[in-house]
Amino acid sequence: MIFINDTIVSEAFIQAQFVCDLPRCKGDCCVSGDAGAPLEENEISLLEDYLDDIKPFMIADGIKVVETDGVYDYDEMGNLVTPLVNGSACAFAGFHDNGTSFCAIEKSFLAGKIDFKKPISCHLYPVRLLQKDGFTHINYHQWSICVPAIRKGNKEGVPLYKFLKEPLIRRFGEEWYKQLCKEIQKKR
Known part of the structure; x- marks a missing residue:
């Protein structure tokens, strides 16, 4: 330690x-698991503020989830997390034609639409x-x-x-x- x-x-x-190996794992960390990615409190307002710029990179089901339930949820321990689509994929996940997931937040950042790359928990994973x-x-x-x-x-x-x-x-x-x-x- x-x-x-x-x-x-x-x-x-x-x-x-x-070293992440996206061609092999297909970005499963964004679509598997029993809870969304951990969020810091200040990230919620960023997601709310930037949502209109992130939506073009999201899938329809993800957009529906954030429009209905908001940009965050709570895990079973009461911690802030990203919401999930059908209890599995992060609502902010998108998919390439080959099935590999990507982060819609990061896509918006890379396109120059927002100045927030992605939640720090995702960046650190x-x-x-x-x-x-x-x-x-x-x-x-x-x-x-x-x-x-x-x-x-x-x-x-x-x-x-x-x-x-x-x-x-x-x-x-x-x-x-x-x-x-x-x-x-x-x-x-």
Whole structure:
């Protein structure tokens, strides 16, 4: 484990090798599971404000869900999450012709329509953040759908923390990321 400021970085996160392999996994993390992606409170107003710019990239069922139920839901623990379509796919997921899912929020961002890339929990995946006892715990969520990403990460020798450099800096800052790299190097 590594402690940096008010964060605790898990050993599994430190040791993992990972590179998303969309041609193999088809973006299943956006369409599988029993709850939507975790949301931070400030992200709800962003989704509400940008919804009209995101809708052109969404599927009809996703649009219906957010128009009927709103841009967020609660999981069984009472945490804010993205709403789901038919209890499975994120309402903000879209699909390419080959069946690979994509994030409609990110598509809108990449098209220059909005300045919000996607919820930080999605950007950080397969990392999940847990707030506990005044600390942010940084945990590696190991899920069978990500086996292709683990294989690719191992083959290419890419540590998870390097693969997630951009979202880690987005969430914790450049100095925190530099400290993380330094602490990981000390452990090797």
